[in-house]
Amino acid sequence: MTLYDKYIRYAESDMYPFHMPGHKRNTELMHMMNPYGFDATEIDGLDDLHRPDDKEGWIRDSEKLAAQLFHSKYSFYTVNGSTGALIASILAMSKPHQKVLVARNCHISIYNAIALARLDPVYLWPKMDKDGICASIKPEQVQQAFAQYPDIRLVILVSPTYEGVLSDIKGIASIVHSHNASLLVDEAHGAHLTFDQRFPESATETGADGVVQSLHKTLPCLTQTAILHVCSDRIDPNSVKRMIAVEETSSPSYVLVCSCDQCIHLMQDHGRELFDAYWQRLNNFDQQMKNLQNLHILCHGNDIKENHPGFYDFDPGKILISTKGTNITGPELSKTLRETYHLETEYTRMDAVLAMTSVADTDTGFARLEKALLEIDARLNKQENMQESFITDSTITTGALSPCQALEKEAENVEPDKAIGRIAREAIFAYPPGIPILVSGENITREQLSYLKKMQEAGLQVVSASHGFPHHLEVCK
Numbered sequence: 001m002t003l004y005d006k007y008i009r010y011a012e013s014d015m016y017p018f019h020m021p022g023h024k025r026n027t028e029l030m031h032m033m034n035p036y037g038f039d040a041t042e043i044d045g046l047d048d049l050h051r052p053d054d055k056e057g058w059i060r061d062s063e064k065l066a067a068q069l070f071h072s073k074y075s076f077y078t079v080n081g082s083t084g085a086l087i088a089s090i091l092a093m094s095k096p097h098q099k100v101l102v103a104r105n106c107h108i109s110i111y112n113a114i115a116l117a118r119l120d121p122v123y124l125w126p127k128m129d130k131d132g133i134c135a136s137i138k139p140e141q142v143q144q145a146f147a148q149y150p151d152i153r154l155v156i157l158v159s160p161t162y163e164g165v166l167s168d169i170k171g172i173a174s175i176v177h178s179h180n181a182s183l184l185v186d187e188a189h190g191a192h193l194t195f196d197q198r199f200p201e202s203a204t205e206t207g208a209d210g211v212v213q214s215l216h217k218t219l220p221c222l223t224q225t226a227i228l229h230v231c232s233d234r235i236d237p238n239s240v241k242r243m244i245a246v247e248e249t250s251s252p253s254y255v256l257v258c259s260c261d262q263c264i265h266l267m268q269d270h271g272r273e274l275f276d277a278y279w280q281r282l283n284n285f286d287q288q289m290k291n292l293q294n295l296h297i298l299c300h301g302n303d304i305k306e307n308h309p310g311f312y313d314f315d316p317g318k319i320l321i322s323t324k325g326t327n328i329t330g331p332e333l334s335k336t337l338r339e340t341y342h343l344e345t346e347y348t349r350m351d352a353v354l355a356m357t358s359v360a361d362t363d364t365g366f367a368r369l370e371k372a373l374l375e376i377d378a379r380l381n382k383q384e385n386m387q388e389s390f391i392t393d394s395t396i397t398t399g400a401l402s403p404c405q406a407l408e409k410e411a412e413n414v415e416p417d418k419a420i421g422r423i424a425r426e427a428i429f430a431y432p433p434g435i436p437i438l439v440s441g442e443n444i445t446r447e448q449l450s451y452l453k454k455m456q457e458a459g460l461q462v463v464s465a466s467h468g469f470p471h472h473l474e475v476c477k
């Protein structure tokens with residue numbers, strides 16, 4: 001059986017996707033002809049993603065429409081995900097050796113970009129919410145970082161986070177700009193925000209200079225599609241274009257580019273009705289989840305946003321089901337959802353499971369999730385099972401070396417227990433969500449190692465750049 005046969009068999013099964021991509025394999029909503037029938041790249045007559053102004057202008061027109069809908073000055077499609085768009089933005093918005101303030105709950109692609117751009121990062125740690133997830137970064141924290149490091153030139157935040165927590169971008173942007181620095185927001189999980197006022201505001205409208213969004217995560221668009229928005233004069237759009245050309249294939253798939261265009265037109269023509277129906281599904285879900293006795297869902301059902309004073313705002317499209325205080329773990333819950341109810345979720349923590357939703361979800365999909373959660377909940381008991389987290393308090397830190405300096409050192413592999421106090425040469429993270437527990441250049445602590453061990457024991461996928469973990473860690477010689 002070929003890989004294709006295996007994928008088709010999976011796609012045709014009754015497994016329902018509460019995960020990315022945001023099109024949810026909903027072929028009634030999104031369709032194209034057989035991709036082999038029109039797969040091409042920049043040949044004469046077919047425009048050029050790398051030079052949209054020079055040719056027919058189809059892509060330029062589509063990007064202009066996107067800029068209008070997202071309220072940016074310029075918007076650029078890319079087919080290398082937010083990963084590529086973040087690398088391009090960071091290269092375009094910085095100069096080597098500049099100081100950059102980075103929320104420490106950022107995605108691994110940002111740390112890789114910082115190493116490539118040879119930047120000198122200062123890490124801002126968010127506070128933890130009582131549910132063990134990162135709360136918002138507060139404007140006061142950013143102010144404090146500038147007081148300590150006035151030479152910060154670029155600030156990089158993730159908002160919303162993987163779990164749906166937003167920061168006060170407006171408040172933060174005004175502090176960043178008053179220090180003559182620029183603000184880049186990783187809004188990989190927020191491409192849908194602009195299209196309905198009942199959702200929190202997008203960073204494209206609240207003062208960020210650069211914003212990166214994965215179209216494929218929360219909108220109905222094919223995997224790999226993303227968009228990079230230039231929102232102010234603090235970024236030169238020509239530098240952005242040059243850097244996109246650096247990180248992106250020279251043969252971009254027009255199947256993907258057409259998917260971006262289809263998605264944007266769908267939002268323009270039918271966004272209103274699609275979001276009305278989506279909102280209705282989320283409201284019904286909320287009502288149903290009020291009946292849970294053991295599980296609880298972040299900012300849904302009986303849990304309201306006001307219970308989380310550390311959250312500036314929350315995206316209700318994210319459904320984080322907490323198993324805390326019950327006799328089931330996150331991995332056990334996602335296994336039951338998969339094996340008994342044929343519901344595949346997005347991400348599993350030790351004490352929670354994340355279901356991702358979008359306008360492409362169906363009433364049937366939501367009804368299946370509601371039924372499954374209520375049935376599972378009725379079989380659970382209360383049990384103390386608090387999980388610790390490696391982020392303990394809100395602080396500002398730096399590595400012993402910058403990621404770039406660490407990568408220039410010679411590598412040495414050591415057993416994890418012998419790595420305490422050494423400088424990490426590699427990053428280690430659970431994927432998803434791809435937030436490094438350990439960043440290249442940081443001093444390795446006992447707490448980080450014990451957290452990594454716990455995740456591994458709980459069956460989560462722990463990835464180290466050298467692929468050596470759990471047998472060894474790569475440290476600087």
Ligand SMILES: Cc1ncc(COP(=O)(O)O)c(C=O)c1O
Nearest residue numbers: 080081082083107158186188214
């Ligand atoms: C917060 C965040 N930023 C960036 C990315 C990278 O996005 P992409 O998969 O579109 O490259 C991810 C991926 O999950 C993410 O969660």
